[in-house]
Amino acid sequence: MQKAFVLGAGLGERLRPLTAQLPKPLIPVFHKPLITYAFDHLLEAGVKGFVVNTHHLPEQYGVAFPDGSYHGAPVAFREESPLRLETAGGIANVRDLLDEQPFIVYNGDILTNLPLQPLLQAHQEQGNLVTLVLRSSGPSLHVSWDEKTRLVTDIRNMLGTGREGEYLFTGIYACQPEIHQWLTPGKAESVIPIFLKMIQEGARLGAVVIDEGHWWDLGSRVAYLAAHQALHGMKSGAAPAIHPGAQVSEQASLKGLNVIGDRAVVEAGARLEDCILWPGATVAAEADLRRCIIRSGIRAEGQHTDMDL
Template identity: 50%
Template structure:
């Protein structure tokens, strides 16, 4: 049986690319760069290899970007017709919308614009000619979403389990099919609908009415999410079309290539390694100009750069040093958290040798930036943040994947280090209070008992720095950052970090309402009174750590703006120790520290520090 001749290829290009945001916020997914050129051009070249003469591409999201990518409206001499959908119509609706562009008895090739493949299309065409059906789908035996069911005869018997017929084998639909124009008559004009329920209805009416062929030869990649995209652009598979020739290369000045924004100059802080890494990760040709703008001053041996990109593909480049082991864990921890449903920045690429990470740009808004917003708005965001935290804090440690590296967990030694950090850098260095030996011993006994109580709670994964500046807000949803220090510990520690955060204030009863909310959604084993008691103890522990950090960073690291947070942190510590009632010595010491901060000579001391050094935008 001779293969059918295909004149027209319909490439699906109208989708929103939701799974690939923010890369697709201002760029259609099929126009994302791979190997220095738009992804869709690989699909076009694949189609050209079997004699396709023209392309039809449906558009919706950022439709004007296609005109910029294809100013001549052609690809290697083959004309491209763009059919815009003011309202997104999905696959079936998109096909119906181009019906008038198809000849009466024409056969067309339908090709998803977000896949990368060189499977032998000739086998699909031959199978379609042999079957004589309205539609023939190219299937794969393996893949991430095998939802096409085949019966014992090898015929499709179900899609997505819509018909309740599992058959004997499950395959993946490749996103490539051959369609007769008569199939389009089944579709309803203007209806936003996928082809899958249409196929299922056809099978329900007549078994075997949707044909298929399993083609496992060749490459097939779905650009599904930022991680998959980063892997593909880092190692583009060597595609071979038709007679075995390799996929044609783009010229260096190809008009179809989407480039990053023209730079105003790479800052001295970023060198050739950083630029080369960005180009490689984003799949851009060598020599493409990149703009890197340093973001803030960095902290904890990390520097950040915003990558400016035309076409709406913002990214953040993180460069980290060797001072802190936890920085090495960032990418792996991000991948793990994403896997359990905790929203974190997508990681586009990681070069552990050069200590570089390219990640999602989350913008500038965090819970701290919204500290003066109406409580109704803030409360909603805190509720969402607590829901995210619950996913992390409810995970049993025995469910952690093998090989996941974390920082050492909270134990008696770490709790001791935190309280000594507080006593040295806040009590002694900032507040200038020296405790008598007996007084210090009594305080140590009280704080050691506090640590013992926290160690009696279940050990779960904790962020360790879950405060307002580490919760970014993107599209009204919280995204966690600075999680590289995640470790086993008490869940109450993170709750204290978030709800007794010195950077922000809460309205009267606001904190209690949020804590009660978390008590409910977490299905805690503790009754409310005991749950609240553990929260107050953990909040006191966390506040000691924060106060130590403010003193250390403000004086030792000469970042005086951190000293401004000491007063509100002390007020919080005084409040939680008073409410707890079980930490009288810590309560008394926090009150003495507050009094010391209020005396005139210390205010002058802090003022002098603040005028001596330039303010920096670091985070604890």
Template identity: 45%
Template sequence: MIRKAFLLGAGLGTRLRPLTDILPKPLVPLFHRPLVEWAMKACAAAGVEEFAINTHHLPLMWRMEDGGWLMRDGKGTGLVGGNGLVAKSAVWEGMPVQLFQEDNLLETGGGIKNIEAWVGEDDVLVHNGDIYSSLPLEKLMEAHQASGNVVTLALRSEGVAKHIAVEDGQVFDIRNMLGKAEGTHVFSGIYIFSPELLEKIPAGEKVSVIPAFLELAKEGKLGGVVLDEGVWFDLGDAESYLAAHRELGMADAIHPDAIISPEAVVERSVVGPGAVIGAGAVVRDSVVWPGVEVKSGRVVEGEIVCK
């Protein structure tokens, strides 16, 4: 079983502005929970007991004492990232979380290299911070541990970005970068790596993880498992964010702490805790964030009301 998970939380979230002017993208609410918390719950259900998260944009919003989300555990940590940044410790539902702040963005490869001390000798589940999925992560874990591969990617058969070429459980090309195939499957943004991956990523550099993946593909050590069960959403832009709230239906759409005038109309919408919908207001096919007021008489259709 995989006991550690690394959540990618350092992106700027430019496609999701203005929401990400207020919160880091992984902390944007999805059905009244931060998006990243859905990923953490899925990882924990599959057996993960310890988390690391890389942060960059609006880092104080991750800490409850600063108005953020994670509880501080009051303990120091000796973990130091590859670029010399010391990890800060926190707690989520009783499980330890190490926050690795990247003052300068390190990209997908550099971010992983930066947590090398935390990884130690363990295999790690990596989960992109801006996706929601109910993929069977246990199957990914089983496939990785049975394969002997250094990295195993979770793939989907359908989607708009079929960049991964895979056959018999082995990935042999990505976007035809090795001259073998354009791709047959979609990368979900979820994968597992063994510590050997870190040997292929230079220290202290801003670098993508893709060159390391390609090197592993050449060596026959990059695996892929197709997980078409469950749902998968990339919530990287406003349209997909609204679509997820329309289609998932994961919790009560109207939070019990929302205040809605009996003279207001709310249809097919999600309204967060502490939100206020005034008399005569109309809210349709929209998401209203926690604590936000929709004033009396306002008409909101197909919008994200975040401030």
């Protein structure tokens, strides 16, 4: 597939106040925007270009991608204003940018390295209108799937099948351009009712279960911190925890995993334990922080635990 639609218009309410400064897909993960992990993942699968919808703090995407590209691949942005169109409405709103070709939809607030080739193969071979990527374990098992037919049969028992769901929906799926026949341009609507209607009317809503690799939803500060810990512990490694452009005093005390961004400053006598400092953040002398996240331009002073500053 040549293009992917990466969802970037979410409000990130569970991550406030972090998302008061950046849209959730742009929050830094080991010194690079979260959404770029999605871009890297998709480029590896052969995608050649990206479409991203925006709504909350849309100007920040221009700051992050000033030339409208990422590693040579074009990135087209479309702002949803004044109304955020949600998932289905977002897809309908970028129809002209998807060239009437099959495309991948990818939630911009997830972090994963699951293999995408099984999705592409299943979508092509099974003749599905839409093919979801599922996992058999995770925090939200809401999708019911028939292993024999390879079709989704219900979501949260909304169709009354008596099944609440046994699989996690990863937020990644492949679509045929005919999906647009099921969508209403300009209507703010989730994709879930569309999927349910497809099931009811016999359209092929297929799925593939991919349990390989890792998958995180970075919708909360707990998940955001935990993903850094997990990435750092993986043998494949991540970027260095302390950016080369950071200034960390030799008289500062660092315990656990502290991810310190470019131009961040940790002054003498500061004590950090399992904290994340965004680019340009400052920790004042003698400050004592545990499991804190410090945004860009913020100077953290005093003693704090489990706080976003």
